[in-house]
Amino acid sequence: MSRHGKFIAGGLVIVAAIGYLVWAGVSRSVVYFVTPSELLAAPAAGKTYRLGGLVQPGSLKWEPKTLDLSFTLSDGRANVAVKHRGAPPDLFAEGRGAVVEGSWTPDGYFKASLILAKHSEEYKAPHDGAEPGYKELMKSLRGPSQ
Amino acid sequence: MIPELGYAATVAALALAICGAGTSAMGARTGRTDLLRAGERAAVGVWVLVTACVALMLYAFLTFDFSVRYVAFNTSRGTPFYYRITALWGALEGSIILWSWMLSIYTLVVVVQYRRRQPELYPWVLAVLLGILAFFLLIMTVPAPPFERLTPIPPDGRGLNPLLEDSGMITHPVALYLGFTGFTVPFAFAMAALIVGRTGDEWITITRRWTIIAWYFLSLGLLIGGWWSYHVLGWGGYWAWDPVENAAFMPWLTATAFLHSVMIQERRRMLKLWNLSLIILTFGLTLFGTFLTRSGIIGSVHAFTQGSIGVFFLAFLGVVLIGSFALLASRLDQLRGQGELDSVVSRESVFLLNNLFLVAAAFTVFFGTVFPLLSEAVRGVKVSVGAPFFNLVNIPIFLALLFLMGVGPLIAWRRASAQNLKRNFLAPVAAGVVAAAVLRIGGVGNVIVLTAMTLVVFVAGTIALDYVRAVRARRRSGDAWGVATWGLLLRQNRRYGGFVVHLGILVIALGVAGSQAWSTETETTLDRGQSVELGGYRVRFDGLSASEESNHFKVTGTFTMSNGGAPATLYPARKFYPQEQTPIAAVDYKLGLMKDVYLVLGEFARDGSQATIKLKINWMVSWLWIGGAVLTLGAALAILPERRRAA
Numbered sequence: 001m002s003r004h005g006k007f008i009a010g011g012l013v014i015v016a017a018i019g020y021l022v023w024a025g026v027s028r029s030v031v032y033f034v035t036p037s038e039l040l041a042a043p044a045a046g047k048t049y050r051l052g053g054l055v056q057p058g059s060l061k062w063e064p065k066t067l068d069l070s071f072t073l074s075d076g077r078a079n080v081a082v083k084h085r086g087a088p089p090d091l092f093a094e095g096r097g098a099v100v101e102g103s104w105t106p107d108g109y110f111k112a113s114l115i116l117a118k119h120s121e122e123y124k125a126p127h128d129g130a131e132p133g134y135k136e137l138m139k140s141l142r143g144p145s146q
Numbered sequence: 147m148i149p150e151l152g153y154a155a156t157v158a159a160l161a162l163a164i165c166g167a168g169t170s171a172m173g174a175r176t177g178r179t180d181l182l183r184a185g186e187r188a189a190v191g192v193w194v195l196v197t198a199c200v201a202l203m204l205y206a207f208l209t210f211d212f213s214v215r216y217v218a219f220n221t222s223r224g225t226p227f228y229y230r231i232t233a234l235w236g237a238l239e240g241s242i243i244l245w246s247w248m249l250s251i252y253t254l255v256v257v258v259q260y261r262r263r264q265p266e267l268y269p270w271v272l273a274v275l276l277g278i279l280a281f282f283l284l285i286m287t288v289p290a291p292p293f294e295r296l297t298p299i300p301p302d303g304r305g306l307n308p309l310l311e312d313s314g315m316i317t318h319p320v321a322l323y324l325g326f327t328g329f330t331v332p333f334a335f336a337m338a339a340l341i342v343g344r345t346g347d348e349w350i351t352i353t354r355r356w357t358i359i360a361w362y363f364l365s366l367g368l369l370i371g372g373w374w375s376y377h378v379l380g381w382g383g384y385w386a387w388d389p390v391e392n393a394a395f396m397p398w399l400t401a402t403a404f405l406h407s408v409m410i411q412e413r414r415r416m417l418k419l420w421n422l423s424l425i426i427l428t429f430g431l432t433l434f435g436t437f438l439t440r441s442g443i444i445g446s447v448h449a450f451t452q453g454s455i456g457v458f459f460l461a462f463l464g465v466v467l468i469g470s471f472a473l474l475a476s477r478l479d480q481l482r483g484q485g486e487l488d489s490v491v492s493r494e495s496v497f498l499l500n501n502l503f504l505v506a507a508a509f510t511v512f513f514g515t516v517f518p519l520l521s522e523a524v525r526g527v528k529v530s531v532g533a534p535f536f537n538l539v540n541i542p543i544f545l546a547l548l549f550l551m552g553v554g555p556l557i558a559w560r561r562a563s564a565q566n567l568k569r570n571f572l573a574p575v576a577a578g579v580v581a582a583a584v585l586r587i588g589g590v591g592n593v594i595v596l597t598a599m600t601l602v603v604f605v606a607g608t609i610a611l612d613y614v615r616a617v618r619a620r621r622r623s624g625d626a627w628g629v630a631t632w633g634l635l636l637r638q639n640r641r642y643g644g645f646v647v648h649l650g651i652l653v654i655a656l657g658v659a660g661s662q663a664w665s666t667e668t669e670t671t672l673d674r675g676q677s678v679e680l681g682g683y684r685v686r687f688d689g690l691s692a693s694e695e696s697n698h699f700k701v702t703g704t705f706t707m708s709n710g711g712a713p714a715t716l717y718p719a720r721k722f723y724p725q726e727q728t729p730i731a732a733v734d735y736k737l738g739l740m741k742d743v744y745l746v747l748g749e750f751a752r753d754g755s756q757a758t759i760k761l762k763i764n765w766m767v768s769w770l771w772i773g774g775a776v777l778t779l780g781a782a783l784a785i786l787p788e789r790r791r792a793a
Contacts, residue, residue, distance in 0.1 A: 006490055011502060018506045021539045022513060029535040033518075033528035050530065064671040064749060064758050086669050087748035087758045093728045101532075 031101065037078035043104045051080060051110055052099040060094045062087075073098065073110075084112040148211050152202045152293030159195035159246075160283035162188045167276035174269030174341075182269050186257055189276060192283075193250040200247050203234055203292060212303050215296035216240060222305035222725075224697030232315045233306050238440060238455070239292035241319065246282040248327040253279060256331060260352075267349055270338035271331075278330055281462050289455045305697060308723045308730050314374030322367030322394060326432045328360025329397060333429035333470075336422050340473045345418055345480050353425065354408045355785065361401045362781040368394055369774035376767065377733065384661075384770060387536040392515045393435030396508045400428040403504035406554075410497050413559065419474070419481040420501070426470045431508070433463045438515065489561035496554040503547050510539045545597055548655060551648055552605035555641075556612060574607030590663075598659040602652045609645050635783060643784030650777025657769030667762040669748075674755050681763040683709045683743055685716070690754035698723045700732075703747045703757055707736065718747035718759070742767050 033050045053073035060071040069084040071094070082100055092098055092115060102112035166188025173181030203216070207230045212218040220233045220240070229236075235244040253275045260268045286292060332353040339349040371391070372384035385391060404424040410417050437459035474481075487494055514531050521529045556570040581603035582596060590596050613634070620630035635642045668680050672687040679685075688704040702719040718734040735744045741763055748758035 003487060003489070007487060007495070007498070010490070011498075014499070014502055015506070018510065018539075018543065021542060022510055025510075025514075025535040025538040026517065026531055029531050029538065030529050031532060033530060062749060064751070064756060067669060067671065067758070087760070090730050091728050096727065 033099075035075040035078075036073055036080040037075055039080055039104065039110070040078045045104050045106050048101065048103055049110075050099055050101050050116075051082070051112075052097065053080070055092070055094050055096055055098050057094045060088075070109075073100065081109040082112050083109050084115060086115075089115050148202050148206045149214050149293045149295035152199055152206075152214070153287075153291065155195045155198045155202070156283060156286045156291070156293065159192050159199070160280060160287050162191045162195065163276050163280035163283055166192065167273050167280055170269050170273035170276060174273060182272075185269070185272050185276065186261065189250075189253050189257055189272060192276070192279060193254050196243070196247045196250045196283075199243050199286075199292070200234070203240065203243060204231060207231065207233055210303070212301075213295055213297075213299045214292075215294040216292050218296050218300055218303040220303070220306055222303040222697060225303075225306050226311070226696060228316065229306050229311050232310070235319045235323070236306055236310050236315070239286070239290045239294075241323070242282060242285050242290055243292050244319070245323055245327055246279065246286060248323055249275070249279050249282060249330060252327060252331055256334075264348070264352070266342055266344060267335060267338040270341050271334045274334040274337045275330065278334070281458075285455060285458055289458055305723065305725045308698065308721060308726060309378060312374060312378050314370055314378060318367060318370040318374050320367075321363050321370055325360050325362075325364025325367050326394075326397070326435070328356065328363055329401065329425075329429050329432050331356040332360070332425050336425040337470060337473065340422070340470075340477050343477060343480060345422075345477065347412075350408060350411055350421070354405065354412075357401055357404055357408075357425070357428075358781060358785050361398070361405060362778060362785065364394065364398050364401070365774075365781065366778050368398060369771070369778070372774075373771060377735065384767065387511075387514070387533045389515050390439050392511045392536075393431075393438045396511055397428045397431040397435065399504050399508035399511070400424055400431060403501045403508075404428065406497050406504075407501050410494055414494060416487075416494070419478070422474055422481070423471075424501075424505075426467070426474070430463060430467050433459060433466065437463060491557070491562045491567070493554060493557045493559045493562075496550055496557055500547065500550045500554060503543050503550070507540055507543045507547075510543070511536065514539070541594055544655075545594075545601060548598065548601040548605060548652075551651065552601070552608045555645065555648075556608050570608070570611065573611055574604050577607040578604035592663045595659045595663040598655055602655055602659075605648065606652055609648060612645070613642075636786075639783045639786050643780045643782075643786075646780025646783060647777050648780075650773045650775070650780055653769050653773030653776060655773075657766045657773060660766030660769065661764055664765040665763060665767075667760060669758070669760045671756060671758040678759070678761060680761050681741075683707060683761075683763060685743075685745065685759075685761055687757055687759070690750055690757065695721075701729075701747075701750065703750070703759075705734075705745060705759070707743055707745075716743070716745045718745045720747050720750075737768055739768055741765055 031048050031050050033052065036051065036053050039049060039051055051073060053075045056072040056074045056079065060069075062069050064087075067085050067087065069086060069088055071082055072079045073082055074080075082102075084100070084102075099116040100110065100112035101114040101116065102110055105111050166185045169181045169188065170185030173179065173183075173185055203214075205211070206214045206217045207221055210217070210221070210223060216237070216239050217233075220236045221230055225233065233240070235241045253272070256268075256271060256275060260271065264271070335349050335353045335356070339345050368391075371394070375386070376384045401424075404421060407417050407421055407424065411421050437456055440455050440459065487498075489495070514535050518528065518530045521527055552574060553571070558566045578600045582600040585596055585599055590599065613631075616634050616638075617627060617630045620633055621627070625633060635646075666681050668678065670678050672678060674687055674689055677684050677686040684707070686706045686708075688706055691702050691704070693700050693702065699722045700719050701722070702717050705716045705718070707714050707716055714736055716734040716736065719732040720729040721732055722729045731746050731748070733744060733746045735742050742765075744762040744764050746760040746762075748760060750757040
């Protein structure tokens with residue numbers, strides 16, 4: 001084989017290897033993005049999904065001792081119960097959008113391994129009345145722990 | 147008043163930039179120096195006007211002029227002084243001002259440096275730079291005007307994104323943008339060389355130098371970004387393969403490829419076409435990165451403001467790519483290499499492989515980043531590939547690159563003899579084998595980590611070998627060790643600056659391998675007085691306290707950490723911003739050479755009796771920052787003009 005041919009053959013082998021890596025990488029780690037109604041239309045247990053929706057007001061339950069977090073994600077048409085082990089992350093709250101990664105379980109809930117909360121660059125103006133009671137929080141904290 | 151003044155300055159700068167680009171190009175075509183001088187005056191004028199924009203915006207921030215929409219949306223009366231300055235580049239419109247300003251400074255530097263030295267290329271370089279500057283000024287005029295007026299004027303602003311209130315905000319975007327805009331200069335020289343038809347030698351030297359400068363800043367920006375996300379965001383990670391990070395990483399990869407392949411062109415007059423393509427690609431990727439992050443087309447945790455700006459960037463990217471590759475095609479006959487590859491076992495072929503892998507890495511990152519778009523366009527399904535994809539694909543590529551990093555600098559040009567291979571690689575390979583055995587016996591079980599660390603030892607061995615030989619040669623002429631080392635670093639600063647950069651990469655590689663393999667974390671809820679143990683560290687929750695800061699309210703936890711020695715206290719906190727519905731964590735950590743203790747405060751009971759925490763023992767993350775410092779030092783050394791001792 002000529003020198004030129006050797007270079008081309010070597011290059012092709014490497015390109016093919018990287019192509020294979022990309023293909024394997026995609027087929028192994030592809031995650032489907034679904035809404036609650038799409039998920040419930042065809043729930044396949046065990047498959048990894050990213051589920052996006054609104055955290056239903058009133059649905060958030062957090063057990064500090066067991067680290068059990070549960071809430072309902074909704075897209076307005078369907079609701080999916082989500083369970084997660086771990087504290088709610090920053091920027092995660094009722095009435096806000098959230099994306100969770102995990103899988104559907106045969107027991108009828110979505111088991112989330114990861115909660116992705118969204119940052120946004122520009123901030124909304126504070127809503128009057130919607131502000132958490134900081135003063136009250138401060139008072140209750142200052143009291144016992146000094 | 148400021149909105150109108152600012153807008154007037156922007157429009158005037160845009161007009162000047164267009165005129166300047168036109169007259170420079172005409173001056174270049176006709177050889178009329180008066181036209182060229184007019185172009186130069188326009189460049190100076192643009193710089194003055196954009197500087198005025200920066201000054202006006204700063205003035206508006208410092209005086210809380212909320213009639214400027216951008217000021218009202220990105221600051222409030224409580225925003226601390228420093229962050230009122232950095233808010234200048236805290237969001238889209240302002241960062242475009244910064245971008246234009248840096249580009250106008252680079253343009254001015256080019257004018258001062260090259261107006262006499264490069265009479266042939268310089269006029270076109272100026273025309274291209276002013277043309278690109280005009281594009282950014284167009285962005286500032288039409289889709290993202292920073293000086294938009296807000297009516298009615300609100301009594302207070304919305305405040306800066308709390309996550310941006312960090313010292314990283316001062317340096318990270320500035321370094322990153324200096325890097326991004328810096329790649330415009332090599333691109334302009336490449337275009338000028340193609341237009342004039344002088345694809346010879348001198349432009350490549352200039353381009354190499356400017357690429358290192360941009361590369362230096364981009365590396366710095368990436369590193370500071372990693373540090374920022376590590377210590378601010380409570381993610382405990384320094385890299386997440388987020389689209390925004392990828393956007394900055396892709397041009398870094400192609401620029402790195404160029405910095406290596408340019409050596410073959412200098413030495414062997416080969417790869418001209420390839421090098422030009424890499425420069426165009428790098429510049430294109432900086433535009434693409436901006437398009438990606440600013441168009442909101444791809445979801446990212448950074449989630450920048452969306453706007454019509456994406457269309458502008460995509461159109462400009464199209465024009466740049468089509469135009470420059472068409473120009474390249476028209477000069478194909480001049481770009482044929484004069485050299486020939488002699489052997490597969492040679493430095494040339496190692497550099498070719500290095501380029502192949504670097505470009506492949508850039509391609510896979512590109513592919514993974516736009517995959518959701520492709521999939522939705524082609525199959526109509528929303529999917530994404532996350533960190534597992536990037537890790538799986540890139541780890542083998544980076545391991546291969548690590549190996550080549552050891553081989554490349556020492557293997558002979560043209561054709562390496564068995565003698566040459568033995569002389570240069572026997573000892574480093576032996577060192578690698580010994581290291582692998584020691585690590586394996588020492589309990590390193592992870593194959594990837596073991597491979598990475600073995601390769602690091604091998605590469606370090608080659609560098610040490612070269613250094614010892616070079617210093618010995620100098621010592622024969624009577625220099626002491628220290629003097630000889632200085633002599634190498636300063637007189638052969640390109641080669642040894644490069645080695646220092648490689649050392650930095652090695653240290654970073656160790657940091658990445660160690661932190662990925664050995665870091666552990668736990669999440670738990672503690673009552674006051676209760677402790678948790680992880681990796682030999684014991685952390686006790688001592689209580690919570692509250693404080694009111696200038697623009698937020700803060701709950702701070704007190705934790706005592708001990709691991710046998712003297713106990714230390716950690717104060718992780720949660721910050722409550724009135725403009726935010728949810729709190730933001732402020733992590734606390736104790737950094738160490740081998741281990742960082744990293745503590746995040748989560749939910750807590752309002753009476754302070756209970757707190758949920760995330761405790762992480764992160765291994766070897768400090769090596770990233772140390773390696774980063776070494777790398778930037780080496781790059782700075784390589785930028786210095788070469789002062790070889792006259793033989």
